[in-house]
Amino acid sequence: MTAYASNAPNEKPESVRKPFGIRQLRAARAKAERLTMLTCYDASFAAASCAAGVDMLLVGDSLGMVVQGHTSTLPVGLEDIRYHTACVARAATSCMVIADMPFASYQASAEQAFQNAALLLQAGAHMVKLEGGAWLAPTVEFLTQRGIPVCAHLGLTPQSVNTLGGYTVQGRGASGQALLDDAKLLEQAGAEIVLVELIPSPLATQLTALLSVPTIGIGAGPNVTGQVLVIYDILNLTPGRKARFVKNYLAQANDIEAAIALFVSEVKSGVYPGPEHGFES
Ligand code: KIV
Numbered sequence: 001m002t003a004y005a006s007n008a009p010n011e012k013p014e015s016v017r018k019p020f021g022i023r024q025l026r027a028a029r030a031k032a033e034r035l036t037m038l039t040c041y042d043a044s045f046a047a048a049s050c051a052a053g054v055d056m057l058l059v060g061d062s063l064g065m066v067v068q069g070h071t072s073t074l075p076v077g078l079e080d081i082r083y084h085t086a087c088v089a090r091a092a093t094s095c096m097v098i099a100d101m102p103f104a105s106y107q108a109s110a111e112q113a114f115q116n117a118a119l120l121l122q123a124g125a126h127m128v129k130l131e132g133g134a135w136l137a138p139t140v141e142f143l144t145q146r147g148i149p150v151c152a153h154l155g156l157t158p159q160s161v162n163t164l165g166g167y168t169v170q171g172r173g174a175s176g177q178a179l180l181d182d183a184k185l186l187e188q189a190g191a192e193i194v195l196v197e198l199i200p201s202p203l204a205t206q207l208t209a210l211l212s213v214p215t216i217g218i219g220a221g222p223n224v225t226g227q228v229l230v231i232y233d234i235l236n237l238t239p240g241r242k243a244r245f246v247k248n249y250l251a252q253a254n255d256i257e258a259a260i261a262l263f264v265s266e267v268k269s270g271v272y273p274g275p276e277h278g279f280e281s
Contacts, residue, residue: 017094020055021126022149025096025192028055028225029214035226036267037098037216038234038260041067041084043091045231045256050094052260056216057092058129058228059085061100061159066232073158076102078116082123089124098151098193099125103159106130110142117148127192131157133182137189144190152186154179155220156198169219169279171199176281179203180210187211195228196220198245201278219245221278227267234263245277 018024028035038049039060046057063084064076078101085099099120106113117128128143129151130136140150155170164170171179180203183194194215196204201221208215208224217224229246232238235256236248247266253259266272 017050017053019094020096022096022192024055025214029212032225034268034270035214035216036264037226037228038263039228039230040088041231043087046088046091046095047093048257049231049260050092052257053264054095054260055226056096056098056228057088058098059088059100059125060129060230061102062230064102066230066238072161074103074161078102078105078119081105082119085120085123085125092124096126097124098127098129099123100129106139107132110139113139114143114146114148117143121148127151129153129195131159133178134185137185140186140189140191144192149192150190151193151195151216152183152191153195153197154183154186154199155196158197167198169198169200171196171203172281176200176203176206180207183207183211187213196224198279200281202281219243219277219279222270222273227273229263231260235259244279245273247272247277 035055037056037058038054039062040046040049040057041059041063049057059081061073061076064070064073081099081102089097101116105116120128127149131153133154143150156167186194192213194211194213196215196217198219204217204220205223214225216226216228218228233246234249236250249259249262253262
């Protein structure tokens with residue numbers, strides 16, 4: 001896609017790819033198919049990702065760090081996520097769009113979560129993502145009963161960096177069982193996806209065996225239903241020290257769409273993530 005081109009993203013031919021929706025998500029889990037998700041914030045990267053075969057796009061609150069230059073996700077507001085969700089959704093012809101609910105937009109009550117999640121669905125999201133464990137289960141039930149699909153986020157939950165004390169691996173030792181218990185409760189409350197960030201690979205293996213819904217991992221090893229990475233990371237655009245689970249796909253590709261397609265094919269074939277990208281118990 002070029003700027004000012006006549007084939008704007010929302011005019012892409014329908015033949016490109018069948019849209020990936022909630023039914024495809026459930027079917028993929030049932031068939032144990034590997035899924036792909038990228039964190040994406042704008043229409044150009046959304047169009048390239050869908051064309052490259054990505055299943056789901058997450059409008060993550062990591063935009064606070066990646067796009068806005070903050071040192072955490074805490075300053076991100078609902079209007080920031082709403083705006084970027086609308087940008088992504090306009091170009092996401094075949095991908096499911098998941099919008100992150102930012103800090104302080106859902107923790108106070110289920111009603112607060114519903115009102116804010118509804119704005120994100122009206123902006124084009126098909127699902128919302130919330131960070132939290134057992135305490136969040138009533139909210140997940142409240143949203144799903146009212147037509148809002150939920151992706152639950154466990155493990156490293158960056159909005160809680162001040163209580164966690166840093167961006168470190170979660171779920172080691174006894175806290176691993178607590179994570180499994182939380183995940184089961186969230187699934188029972190209606191969560192459609194459980195996303196886990198920075199947990200030991202053996203714990204993610206246990207989690208995937210325990211749940212019927214798809215698990216999506218970032219720094220969680222190979223035995224999850226799908227993998228998510230931040231698009232800027234796979235294109236080597238993030239300055240500074242790289243996280244262990246990050247792989248630079250642009251290094252082996254001629255252009256951005258080819259780099260994303262390589263990520264898709266490596267996830268689908270099980271090449272990514274390798275043992276070097278995961279964490280032990
Ligand atoms: O905000 C984000 O991009 C995320 C992913 C890292 C899972 O939550």
